[in-house]
Structure formats: structure tokens, C-alpha cells
Amino acid sequence: MNLSPDKQREMLRQMLTIRRFEERASADYHAGKIYGVVHCYIGEEAVAVGVCSALETGDQIISTHRGHGHCIAKGADLNRMMAELYGRQGGYCKGKGGSMHIADFGIGMLGANGIVAGGISIVTGAGLAAQMDGNERVAVSFFGDGASNAGPFHECLNIAAAWKLPMLYICENNMYAAQTAAAATHAMPDVAGRAAGYGIPGIVVDGNDIFAVYQAAARAVVRARAGEGPTLIECKTYRWRAHTERVGQPDFRTPGEIESWKAKDPITRLSAQLIAQGSMTDADAKAMDDEVQASIAASVAFAEASPFPTPEQALDDMYAA
Amino acid sequence: MREITYAQAGVEAVAEEMRADPRIFYMSTDPIMPLVKEFGEKRVKATPIAEAALTGISIGAAGSGYRPIMDWRQVTFSFVAMDQIVNQAAKIHYMFGGQRTFPILYRANVGGGTRLAAQHCQCPYSMFMNLSGLKMFLPSTPYDLKGLLKTAIRDNNPVISFESNRLLASKGPVPEEDYAIPLGVADIKRKGSDVTVVAIAWLVHEALAAAEELAKSGISVEVVDPRTLVPLDAEAIRASVRKTGRLVIADEAGPTAGFSAEVAAVVTEDPATFAGLKAPVRRVCALNVPIPYSPQLEDHVFPDRKRIIAGIRDVLDGARPARSA
Ligand SMILES: Cc1ncc(C[n+]2csc(CCOP(=O)(O)OP(=O)(O)O)c2C)c(N)n1
Ligand SMILES: [Mg+2]
Numbered sequence: 001m002n003l004s005p006d007k008q009r010e011m012l013r014q015m016l017t018i019r020r021f022e023e024r025a026s027a028d029y030h031a032g033k034i035y036g037v038v039h040c041y042i043g044e045e046a047v048a049v050g051v052c053s054a055l056e057t058g059d060q061i062i063s064t065h066r067g068h069g070h071c072i073a074k075g076a077d078l079n080r081m082m083a084e085l086y087g088r089q090g091g092y093c094k095g096k097g098g099s100m101h102i103a104d105f106g107i108g109m110l111g112a113n114g115i116v117a118g119g120i121s122i123v124t125g126a127g128l129a130a131q132m133d134g135n136e137r138v139a140v141s142f143f144g145d146g147a148s149n150a151g152p153f154h155e156c157l158n159i160a161a162a163w164k165l166p167m168l169y170i171c172e173n174n175m176y177a178a179q180t181a182a183a184a185t186h187a188m189p190d191v192a193g194r195a196a197g198y199g200i201p202g203i204v205v206d207g208n209d210i211f212a213v214y215q216a217a218a219r220a221v222v223r224a225r226a227g228e229g230p231t232l233i234e235c236k237t238y239r240w241r242a243h244t245e246r247v248g249q250p251d252f253r254t255p256g257e258i259e260s261w262k263a264k265d266p267i268t269r270l271s272a273q274l275i276a277q278g279s280m281t282d283a284d285a286k287a288m289d290d291e292v293q294a295s296i297a298a299s300v301a302f303a304e305a306s307p308f309p310t311p312e313q314a315l316d317d318m319y320a321a
Numbered sequence: 322m323r324e325i326t327y328a329q330a331g332v333e334a335v336a337e338e339m340r341a342d343p344r345i346f347y348m349s350t351d352p353i354m355p356l357v358k359e360f361g362e363k364r365v366k367a368t369p370i371a372e373a374a375l376t377g378i379s380i381g382a383a384g385s386g387y388r389p390i391m392d393w394r395q396v397t398f399s400f401v402a403m404d405q406i407v408n409q410a411a412k413i414h415y416m417f418g419g420q421r422t423f424p425i426l427y428r429a430n431v432g433g434g435t436r437l438a439a440q441h442c443q444c445p446y447s448m449f450m451n452l453s454g455l456k457m458f459l460p461s462t463p464y465d466l467k468g469l470l471k472t473a474i475r476d477n478n479p480v481i482s483f484e485s486n487r488l489l490a491s492k493g494p495v496p497e498e499d500y501a502i503p504l505g506v507a508d509i510k511r512k513g514s515d516v517t518v519v520a521i522a523w524l525v526h527e528a529l530a531a532a533e534e535l536a537k538s539g540i541s542v543e544v545v546d547p548r549t550l551v552p553l554d555a556e557a558i559r560a561s562v563r564k565t566g567r568l569v570i571a572d573e574a575g576p577t578a579g580f581s582a583e584v585a586a587v588v589t590e591d592p593a594t595f596a597g598l599k600a601p602v603r604r605v606c607a608l609n610v611p612i613p614y615s616p617q618l619e620d621h622v623f624p625d626r627k628r629i630i631a632g633i634r635d636v637l638d639g640a641r642p643a644r645s646a
Contacts, residue, residue, distance in 0.1 A: 093418035103417040125381020155374035317419030320477040
């Protein structure tokens, strides 16, 4: 794997951006400035960044209810993201979407989705479009372990395999669907094992090892661009925070389990690696964090300066012209 | 003018639009052979039986620059794709702030008369009418079907074409020349002055037969076919009712929260139209049961010209209470 030091530092920066963005989103949610619900991706950053680092502009992804990480990894604008969480006109969806529905079609981010497994078929359609275009673009579906038990996952894997669609199916197995342990709901421990049923490669990777994720994704991208069809990649990872930021939610996970995964923090891991191999210094790491923090603060300022939608705007964008 | 069937009108509309626009492709678990022949298996795809996936795939392909047509065949099969219809297709344009257009045509056959019993005979269009974000129509003639389909395929939103099982083999005049019918415009299928019958699909023909019958006894019936369900041409319906002062609504679906209820509401909530009503509005709908198999049962459950005539006589008498059903 020959990733330039620049690219490796960029991967670190993106993971850090996701972490800091969500720390702020969580705080602002609890401060009452962000409404409804926020699902944090903290702890899983290596999956989104590892996969998206293997993509080109023009490749398309779709996300889940836990979508901030995928947005940032695909290159979304923090200002418009934060403004969307704040429910403002300047948000990606003009304040109509919120955390569960951020999209930026311009950068190939086809949307977070409030329905578990809801995005899998949509992005498979983007893969079909890429195949019909013949432009060697790929499409990537991010989804959880919980979503892998839903019908559209199976329907889409079969179709993508049968039609050799240029797809990556990325299962983010964080071991839980809300409060329910995957161990209690999955017939087989590895979601990747299901690939055998569709005659496609199914790969398990350490989802907290960004280079392992990157490598698996890069191989799957080569296969997809060559017209050989989809790959299912299961990234074993863990979310640090509760399922959502809503107050008073049960969380049956043990403190010991949570702590053991915090010890496998993908960000600490990559930054230690970069420092050890001489790609950056402690001071560089600190400077990077300061810059990221500044960009988050700027996004909050942008959001706060953006007006709320006017009531009449509720009727805008009903139908396309 | 030449005559073709309702089913042929559908194929012609799709074929003409596919010739004109290479971004259109067609998906069905059971593809239409003349389309496969002309356009090949790449553009007319025989799909796995996976309506949920395919309904969603249509959305993703539409958002990526294509203009997919997804043929659910019987509306029955769309129910396995409810998430993709309700949560995704209907909302994706609005929810993401109008970032992309999603030009999709979904086709679905509806209605009874086929002796296929409860799961394959149904008229659930009002379930879809209730969703903000979709457009839909249910034509009664080959001419209307072709013209509306052409508009729908050119529309930049998800549109559902409901097509009547009972009318697939029926023939009607369809010009050779290109034409399109705008969505949201009703058609007066027969002019009259005593009572308005708003009917859709097969019941337009039953209403016309009823009108013919009643004309013999000097009763003049106006038959209004809205053709499009969403957006509904409320003004054309109100204008007719203001003229006649009486309204009967005929629908092959059951009455509860149905198309017929919507028509009754748009008429009665308009002050001028309400003021002109000489009798209570009367609905002639299917009975509120799943459609049974035996012909004796099925034919009893669905409304027909006899019940439309009875309904018209009721509103002309004025005082008689609505029968249950
Ligand atoms: C079809 C559907 N059922 C239930 C829910 C409620 N729900 C939201 S997130 C979630 C858990 C999803 O788990 P998983 O797919 O593993 O993703 P994770 O939250 O772990 O990232 C559930 C049950 C939903 N949004 N959609
Ligand atoms: Mg999970």
C-alpha cells in the first residue's frame, strides 16, 4: 500500500474532523440548539474515511441515520452541515432534513436515511446508472449490522451480483442495532459470510484500522471498475456513545466493553503511527487539531448567522419543475 | 381515427418516449416483449422478483441522470416496496431541499373484474394519494392513458400510472400523431344538466351507460372524468356541480378515506359549490371487504351502472338517506 504521507495526514484530519464535529453537535444538541435526534459516529471514523479515501470524485455513496461521518469523509461542507443541524436556510437541505437527512448530491453523497436499510436500494440504482454510463464510476452503500438483516440488503446484493454492478457494500458492524446485540439477532457472526450466498467476495476487516479498511475498499474499487461486480466488506467497529443523543435512553453495554473499544481508538492509533514513522510531530498533531477545531467553530458561526426558514418556505420544493 | 387497445396505448407511449430519450429504461419482473424486441435487454430489463430493491434502484438511477420506468404490474406487488415509495420516492426531492430531480414512472394495474380474488383485485390508490410528493393518474380510455403516460414520462417527479385491469383489452380512438395530456386536467366525458357523476377508470364507462339509460326518461347526466388523481382538477368538478347542483361519485375502491371522499370534500368545502347543492352528495363505491373470488360475490361487491343509476335517482329524489356501502 503506497499512501503518501500527505494522504495519510489527510485521512487523520478527516477522522479528527468527524470526531470534533460530532462532539460539538452532541453538545449543541444537549444545549437545545439542535433538534430531534443526533446519532454519533464517534469511534467508527476509520470506516467512512478509509473507504472514501479509496474513492474518486464522481463516485457515489449513500449513508444511514448515523451519517455525519460519511458526509465529511466524502468532502461535504461543514458549514452547510452544521446549518442543516441547526435547521437553517443555509443548510444542505434548507432546514428540511436535519441530522438524519443530510445529502450533497453535488459531491456524490446521496443522503443520510432515517430508515434502516433504506439507502441500500437507492445507491444500488446509482451503481446501475454508473454501469449504464460505462464511466467506471462506483457506488458505495454504508449500512449497519442491523440493516444487514433487512430485506433490501439481500435483494440488492443478489441484483448487484447478478448484474455485476460496480458496488461496494460496507457493513459497519458496531455489534449493536440500537439496544439489541448483533449476537442475539444474527444467524452467523460474520455478515461478510453472507456474500457466499451471492457468489461475491465477502471480507472481514478491523474497522478501527484505517489502512486495513482502505486496502479492502481499494481492492473492491478495482474489481468494481473492472466490471467484475460488487464486494461486501464488513468492518468490525464500535460506537462509543449511546445509540442516539436522546436523554434517558437505555444502554445495556458494559462499561468494560466500551472502555476496551476506546482503547482501540482509530484516531489515536493513526496519529501514533504517523508520529512513529516520522510523518508528523506532536506539534503537528496539535496544530492539526487546532485547525480542525477552528473549522468546527466557524461552521457553528455560519449556522448561527444563517436565518431560520420562513414558514412559507414549508411549501417550497414540493415538486420539481 | 384508428382504434387500439388500452394496453397497446400504454406500450406505444413508452416506446415513443424511449425512442426520443435514451435515458429512459424499463424494469419489470415480466417485461413487455415488443419493448424488449425494439430496445433490447439492456434498456428493457427482466429483473429478479425484488420489487423493494427495484423501486429504490429506480430512485438512485433517477438521481443519477436516468429516467427509469418501473413496472410493478399489479399494484399488489408494490406493497413490498412501501418503504421505497412512502419514505424515499415521495419525500426525497423535498426532504433534501430540492437538490436533485427524480423523474420516475411507476406503473401499476388496479381494479377488479379479473376473478383473481382479494390479493390481485384491489384499488388502493387513495393510500398513495395521501402521500405528499407523488403525482398519479388513472385513465379510462386508451387515448387518455397514452397522453397521460407521455406527460408522466417527461415529468421530473415520481409519477404513478394506475391502469385499469378491466380496460386493458378495451379499444378506443388514438391518433397516430404525437400528443400529450397535461396532468391535473379533468375531461367532461358527457355533458348534462341535472346531475354530475364524477367517475374514474371502468366506472366512467358504466356512468356513460347509466347516462344513456337515464336519458330515455329525460334525465340529463354530466360525466366528469378527473383522469388525474394528484393533482386533482377540483375546479372542473366544482364547476360541473355548480351547474347541475347534484353530485354522484363512482369509484371501484371502497369509500373509506377514498378518492370518493376527497371529491366530496373538495366540492362541499367550496362555499359557492356548497351553496348550489340541491341534494346531499352520494357515493357509489365498492363494499368495504377484500374482493372475493366467486363471480357472484365479486360482482356484488363492485359498483356498476345499476348502482350508479340508483345513486342518481337518489340524489334526484333528494331526501332519501344514503344506503350503507
Ligand atoms: C426500518 C426501520 N426499523 C427501525 C428503525 C429504528 N432504528 C433506527 S436506528 C436502528 C438501529 C440500526 O442499527 P444498525 O443498522 O446496526 O446501525 P447503527 O445504529 O448501529 O449504526 C433502529 C432499530 C428504523 N429507523 N428503520
Ligand atoms: Mg449497528
